[in-house]
Amino acid sequence: MKKKNRIYFVPTDATQSYRLQNGSPSLKSDAGISEQKQEGSLQLNFKNKSAVSYRYEMTYPPEGVDSIFKKSGYIHPIITPKGDTLTRIQPDDHYHHYGLWGPWTHTQVDGERVDFWNLGDGMGTVLFKKFKNTESGDVYASFTAVQEHIDLKTKKEPQVALNEDVQVKLWDLNRPDRYMLDYKSAFNSPLENGILFESYRYGGGIGLRFNKRWKADNCSVLTSEGNDRLTADRTNARWCIVSGESSDGKGTNGILFMSHPSNRKHPEPMRIWPIDANGEEGICFLNFALYVMKNGK
Template identity: 35%
Template sequence: MRKFHLLSVFLLLTACHSFAQAIAGFVVKSGTFPRHNSIVYTALPPSAGNAPVSLEEITGGKRIPVAVNVYKGQLCWILSGNTPAGAERTYELKKGVPVTNPRMKTALHNGSLVLEEHNDPILQYNFKTVAAPSGADTVYSRSAFIHPLWAPNGVVLTNIFPNAGHLHHMGVWNPWTHTLFEGRETDFWNVQKKEGKVRFNGNLETLSGNVWCGFSAGQDHVAFLKDGTEKTAIRETWLIQAYPATNEGARRQWDFTTTFAATTPNGITLLQYRYGGGFGLRTTAAFTAQTSQVITSEGKTRKDADSTRARWVKISGTTTHGKAGMLIMNYPDNFDSPEPLRVWPENMEGGELMFNYTPTRMKPWQLYPGARYQLKYRVMVYNDDIINEEAEAAWQEYAHPPEVRVI
């Protein structure tokens, strides 16, 4: 039986009493460019121990309570509002009382996990196997993917089992396509080849709080061997963290981190190939060549973005339920960053769109036994559209977060 571990993480919004014990102070520096609702991370001081904590901003002679999350030795809060370039803001961490009704929540629903802000859905992770469409080969049945992904206005941005030719496309997912595992080329993406697939492995931790909600999920890249047996080639952990909506509810960001390792003595080679791994996305069928637009940080569009590199990619489109989109940002420390892209040409599948950040498009990546590897992305979902300058500012914010100094 699978075991699910619910970790209550909360996080802590409370007015600190005058007698509460101060643990540490922090100065947050905006740096060389202005900040807007920045996401701040710093290490939890060892002196905090396991005690619940609260945070206050000290400004204008006042102490203002600030929501804070604590997870695996990291503090997280929002540098709320606008902070000019070169500015500093001061905070004090104290022992405090946890909030019992967090703003950002996780909810289990019959084989899936939904992240919510109040009662507004953000995204759904499917840990239970979702059956293939009626009449299709059961090999297409799949777990370990995100769908639906909602824009703040409720538009669904993703699609699964889209059509007969690409039933293996599953919302947001990231299997490796062209690999060399134990002397055999193995494809974990094109499941119809019956060489391998990705599965949820039973490890799930849910996280709720006032700054972010999310989950940690274990997934296995399973190879189907010639003798009819199976072997796990790669074990990965997804960490998904969703933050509160901003800009009067019109923007929301969430972080996607995958940490993975080879599981056998000889490791695995992720061979050079035009797509696979990284961040895979099949958008809603409503996004076609006529109804959607793609623009990259380098000014490329759907006509010429394929096989180019980009710090960020913006995908916007119109549906019967409104206009919305997403900005997918590539972290600078990722393998071969800024990562190359796979973007379907406009004549694919009636103009529908598949997008993939492809770390191994230009060169192979050897995963050695005993080593851990990581890829990170941030996604902004939005109502209507955003201009390129906002997209670039969001990437700069992600790539160069505010500096935190302990005082």
């Protein structure tokens, strides 16, 4: 099938004009939007520096920690244009937290509960399978990864309960201080009886464990509905920005999460850890979720 030509218009704060003309597309961007594989991760680069990395090889837990917490198929690190790392993996309070990933927890397979998130329970896991494609050019760099949600509980041998295509695009916004990241996930189940996603306190969508330096006194939350770090948990929003002190202490940086209007639960339910989470340190975790029970415990 002949590949169709596409035109991308990327909005910016500045007034711009566009001119269409015939020509050959460039394979790499002079602006530094590119992709490359390095040491078991696929890196999407911005301004010729790593911005977003997808881990496709296995990551093992620290020495002395049960190997049941090993994992592939997650995004880490996410790095700001100024070089600050915003994500964290394998914190000692939650070894199953892996940067930015898809945290599915309460599901049913043939009447049995299977949890693909809490790895320590040994019910399931999510692992990288293969890449469908990678590409880069003047406007964006992207990849599509196939991930397998593996049921470790209901059969004698592990079985694939969900096939997932994760498409990630890093967009150049023609701004030196920011970039845009699109994250799209599509599922299908090979199981004869399918899989049931149960109601639970929270889960699905994407989860992000933020860097260790952001705590109660230097990390803030603001949502489209005006909620903050104290009130945003278990609310819905069209967007949510999480920001905190930069590593040099001379400013702030952060991530703006935007729910797409076509999402099933738009405006998106959110789980944001209370400010006294983890021994009153106020460490930040966000689940931009498919479901959050308002009165769950």
